Amino acid sequence: MAVYAAVTSLMGTMHLISQSSLDFQESNKECSKSLHEKVGSLLEFLDNSDNELMKDLQKKVKDLANEIEDEVESQVLQIMEKDEHIQTEANERLRKILEQAIEDIDSVNEELRKQRNKNNNSLSGNCSLGGPTSPRSRVSTLENDMVGHSDEQARVRGELIGHSSLLEVISITGMGGIGKSTFAKTMFSDPSVMGFFDVRGWITVSKDYSLRKMLLSLLQDAIGVNEVLDKKPDDELADCLQKCLKGRRYLIVVDDIWSTKAWEDIRQWFPENNNRSRILLTTRIMEVARDASYPKNLFPMRFLDPEESWNLFCQKAISKNDCPTEFESVGKVVVENCKGLPLMISVVAGSLSSKRMLDEWNEVAQSVSSLVNLDDYQRCSGVLALSYNHLPSHLKACFLYFGVFKKASEISIENLIRLWIAEGLFKLWGIGDLEKEACSLLHDLIDRSLIVVCKHSLDGKIKTCRIHDLLHDLCLRESVSESLLYVSNTSISGTNVPQHRRWVSFHQEPVLNFFSLTFPTYCKTRSLHFLAVKPYRTTFELGLDRFKLLRVLDLLGSNLIHLSNVLANLVSLRYLRGDFSGYPLIYKLRNLQFLSFCPVNKLLPIEIHLPDGTWKMSQLRHLHSSSFYLCSPPKISGNKYRVLENLQSVHGLRPVCCTKEMFEGIKKVKKLGICGKSKHFYDAPHA
Structure with missing residues (x-):
């Protein structure tokens, strides 16, 4: 929700001013603290208000918060100038802006209080589920569990490990949200299937596909991470993939393919080894499936039957054994109106998993019932929008941010969290662990079946995720409608x-x-x-x-x-990623939290020498590059060296930089990557 993003962003700006070492007048710092507290009360309203009843007021709050922040940050830029006269005038303008902002926020808070009291309804006599409110305390932690389709699984499993020596393409078809990708993932991870093939790979195609990304993904599955491959042109990558697959029994999942042209582009990568290799393909387009597969290998996905639908609902919302009769009857009405579409059931159940009152369940049931006469796509879109509307305000902005990414893209969790932090999308400044709080918000979205987990790291943490394309469409609609x-x-x-x-x-x-x-x-x-x-x-x-x-x-x-x-x-700037030159002035970006150098041409890597002023970047949390040099930190007194207190991760530090003084300056890091050839490590100074 744009209003929550606007308010949290403004609070973050006020906090930074109140704690800043810039030449702010003391009165401005005090005003910033006061405004921070008053704006905080707006967050309480957003977390507890009825979104529909307060829609006009929410827009007023959003516009006011954005206007205040724009005016404040414009003056902050002036205060950062070296000219003392400019600083003085900007401080004076800032004081007037902050004083007026406090009056405006007080007025809005009073208006919100009156409106909330007017709309307050007593919940006395309302039945409750009781127990904890966190959906993770009761919902299955297994992502993308397959419910139903046991007969279909047996048939497809039989085709995958069948006796035909030819390379066969098995196509799973059906509308968006019916569970094609989940079905394919279940087959891909089936123990009997895993043990049958020498090599398994997975690519997601989507409408706007990148052949290079798909080639690199398959090569990584086949031979593991190899930086040399990343430097090769596409035709050499395709040749490498064919050689890797030649003579080996392989299973490749081609997920979410939209056109026969896309199939023509990639089918040449897969050699005919006459050793029972298989391709498992998912698509909404029957023409694509018919072009890729023989009729016997076409498997249209069916809707879930009532029992399967109820089992999926219970898996996502609440245990069958813990469901009171009153809630069960409402839940079954919801399930019936989802018409057996897994995505709809999962998302609605995820929304209800955090609701404890019977009235809340009845409200959702009535909303879903109102969509029953629409066609499948319209009903699904309506239910997804309903689930978004029932999200807590603090999750809406984080959910909408997925619209920034390309549809069907696999998103790095670490990068997503850093972007959320840089944007100021949630309420936490100066205390606690920002990454931990952001991770908690992400898990909330996963528990509500709005985000799909793709990969885990070796330590079991979520590494990448994606969002279903129908939910991505919802992100775009909502974020555009809110400007x-x-x-x-x-x-x-x-x-x-x-x-x-x-x-x-x-x-x-x-x-x-x-x-x-x-x-x-x-x-x-x-x-x-x-x-x-x-x-x-x-x-x-x-x-x-x-x-x-x-x-x-x-x-x-x-x-x-x-x-x-x-x-x-x-x-x-708080987040900067790209391939650029002229590093000496980077240190002027004193608010920068994430800095990543990503060379476009990896055949011609640039030697990056970061300036001494990097040690002045006190807000820096992550410093990443394929390779960089940085001098040791300066002394600040006696034997004490300057420390980057907020630095969490460093990647690409050259071995020659690994001195005792360097490790003292970056002693707060949790992840450290040192990059160089083996001989460079022998030549490195002994820290």
Whole structure:
């Protein structure tokens, strides 16, 4: 929800001002503390109010919070100037802005209090489930459990490990949300199937697919991580994959393929070994399935029967044994109106799993029943929107942020959490563990069946996730309707970007310079994402000065030439990722939390020498590169060295930098990656 994101972001800004070492007048720091407290009461309202009844007031709160933050941050930029006269005038303007903001927030708080009292309904006599409110305390922790389809599983298993020596393609078909990918995952992880094949690989195709990413994914499954492969062109990667699969019995899952062209593009990768190799394909498009498979290998997914539907609901919402009769009867009405579509059942059950009162269950049941006469797609979209509306306010903004990413993309949990933190999407500043709190929010979304777990790391933690494309559509609809997000899936040339969008994301390679885009002269956008399918080179030398308030600049796959002076002016940046030169002024980004150097051309890696001023970047939490040099920290007194107190992870540090002083300066890190050839480790100084 845009209003929650606006309020938490404003609170974070107020906290930073009150704790800042910049030349703020003491009265401004006190006003910031006061405003922080008053804005905090808005969060209590958002967490406890009825979204529908308070919709107009929520918009008022969102607009006010955004306006205050824009004005405040504009003055903060002036206070960061070296000119003392400019600083003094900006401090005076800031004082007036903060005083007016306190009055406005007081007025809104009073209006909200009256409206909430007016709409308050007594819950006396309402039946309760009792017990804990956390869905994780009672819901199965197994992601993507398959319910039902036991006969279909037996048949497909028989085809996968059958006696035909030919390479066979088995196609699972059906509408979105019917469980094709979950079925494929169940087969992929079946012990008898796992033991039958020498090599197993999985690729997700989707509408906008990248052949290179799919090739690298399959090669990683076949031979493991290999940095040399990442430097090869696509045709050599395809040749490597064919050689890896030649003579071996393999199973490849081709998930979510949308066109016969996509199938033609990838089918040539898979050699005919005459050794009972198999391809398991999932698609919504019957034409694709017929083109890929013989008729006997077509398996349309059916809807769940009533018993299977109820079992899935109980798995996601509440144990059968713990379900009182009153709740069971309401739950069965909900299940009946989901018409056997697994995604609908899972998402509604996930929403109900956090609700303890019978009235809340009845409200959801009535809403689902109102959609019963719509077609399958409309009913599914309506139920997903209903579940979003029933999300707690603090989860809505985090959920909507998934719209920034490309549909069907596999998302790194670590990167997602860092982006959430940089955007200020949740309520925690200066205390506790930011990453831990963000991880808790992610688990809440997973427990509600809104996010799907893809991969786990070796220690059992979630490594990557994705969002179902129907839920991704919901993210886009809701975030666009709230004027929060703008996504471009077309050529950038000539694109008009709507006013006042906080998040802007581009998913295609530009054909012309980025700044042929029509942006306002003074842009209030807080994050820019360039998530090209293929790496590209472009120059961003002009125009970035419009984005004075930018917090996130994600330029993965972009080569930015001579950007040092421009970047140094983006002093609000908290997250920066891309391939750029001119590092000496990076240290001016004193608010930066995440810094990642990602070279576009991995055949020509750049030696990165970070400036001495890096040790002044006190907010830095993560420093990543394929390889970088950094001098030892400066002494601050006696034998004490400057320490980056907030630094959590470092990746790419050269062995020659590994001195005793270096380890003292980064002693708070939890993850450390040292990169270099083996001989460099022998030559490294003894720490």
